Amino acid sequence: MSEDYYKTLGINRGASESDIQDAYRELARKYHPDLNPDDANAKAKFQNVQRAYDVLNDSEKRELYDRYGSSFESMSGTPGGGAGRAAGFEEFDFGDLFGQRFGEGSAGRGGFADIFQQFPQGGGRGRRGRSRPTGGADIQHEVTVSFNQAISGGEANLTVVRGGGKTELITVKIPAGIEDGKKIRLRGQGEKSGNQGGPGDILITVKVQPHAYFQRRGNHLEVRVPITLPEAVSGAKVDVPGPGGIITLTVPPGTSCGTKLRVKGHGVPDAKGKKGDLYAELHIVLPDQVSDEDREFLQQWEQRYAQDVRLDLRW
Numbered sequence: 001m002s003e004d005y006y007k008t009l010g011i012n013r014g015a016s017e018s019d020i021q022d023a024y025r026e027l028a029r030k031y032h033p034d035l036n037p038d039d040a041n042a043k044a045k046f047q048n049v050q051r052a053y054d055v056l057n058d059s060e061k062r063e064l065y066d067r068y069g070s071s072f073e074s075m076s077g078t079p080g081g082g083a084g085r086a087a088g089f090e091e092f093d094f095g096d097l098f099g100q101r102f103g104e105g106s107a108g109r110g111g112f113a114d115i116f117q118q119f120p121q122g123g124g125r126g127r128r129g130r131s132r133p134t135g136g137a138d139i140q141h142e143v144t145v146s147f148n149q150a151i152s153g154g155e156a157n158l159t160v161v162r163g164g165g166k167t168e169l170i171t172v173k174i175p176a177g178i179e180d181g182k183k184i185r186l187r188g189q190g191e192k193s194g195n196q197g198g199p200g201d202i203l204i205t206v207k208v209q210p211h212a213y214f215q216r217r218g219n220h221l222e223v224r225v226p227i228t229l230p231e232a233v234s235g236a237k238v239d240v241p242g243p244g245g246i247i248t249l250t251v252p253p254g255t256s257c258g259t260k261l262r263v264k265g266h267g268v269p270d271a272k273g274k275k276g277d278l279y280a281e282l283h284i285v286l287p288d289q290v291s292d293e294d295r296e297f298l299q300q301w302e303q304r305y306a307q308d309v310r311l312d313l314r315w
Contacts, residue, residue, distance in 0.1 A: 005052035147211035219276030
């Protein structure tokens with residue numbers, strides 16, 4: 001019965017390249033003969049793992065294997081990735097597999113690393129004793145900014161915890177117009193590489209706090225502006241705060257509640273600095289208490305200007 005390489009690595013057929021490499025790391029550590037001197041079957045198990053990895057980690061070989069199964073080697077016209085590698089196991093250079101060492105005296109070789117720094121490519125031939133530089137790890141972080149700061153931009157301070165528990169205070173620039181959930185990348189400020197590669201990055205997820213009055217709709221801003229009944233009836237000039245400072249709105253006479261006024265260019269800037277618009281929705285606010293005299297006046301008003309304001313209201 002032919003060997004199922006996916007079962008050998010303990011993964012499903014939809015496994016990603018990262019899943020394959022993770023499974024290989026774990027099984028290679030588990031079955032490596034030098035780490036299992038008391039297990040007579042360790043060498044054979046390691047060879048099976050290596051053979052499965054050589055095929056599934058190569059996109060072309062994996063595609064042929066998925067299509068033709070164990071007969072894929074004859075379809076490709078070239079030897080399979082696993083067979084030649086397993087037969088030459090004693091020629092395997094551990095420098096290709098293990099990037100770091102334990103303490104002295106382990107297995108007579110100075111010991112083997114707890115993790116793999118990289119994986120052998122192309123069957124490992126012609127690459128003994130050399131390991132490809134790998135970049136340092138990225139650091140994930142999250143920062144919460146105010147609604148105003150997200151619109152206008154600014155700076156935020158982060159306390160980054162690095163390897164070994166060392167903390168570092170970093171100031172990051174918040175670009176104007178950034179949206180909730182967007183990421184900022186600080187290149188080269190992540191963890192340092194232990195294998196002559198470049199440092200990783202810091203990836204910062206930005207969380208934006210809601211505003212009590214303003215809302216964002218794409219690159220536009222919306223705000224509810226309270227006005228009095230006299231201002232709605234007679235018209236008025238009202239001041240409204242905005243990202244660029246105070247904006248003076250002109251309320252036309254006879255304004256109804258819910259009327260929206262558009263102020264061009266006072267919204268959110270895009271990546272090129274072009275700003276959206278500000279939409280001010282007017283809401284009439286009545287006083288908490290009204291005198292009997294005023295109530296009588298309003299009743300006379302209603303009789304004088306009788307109208308069916310709900311005539312067009314439909315379900």
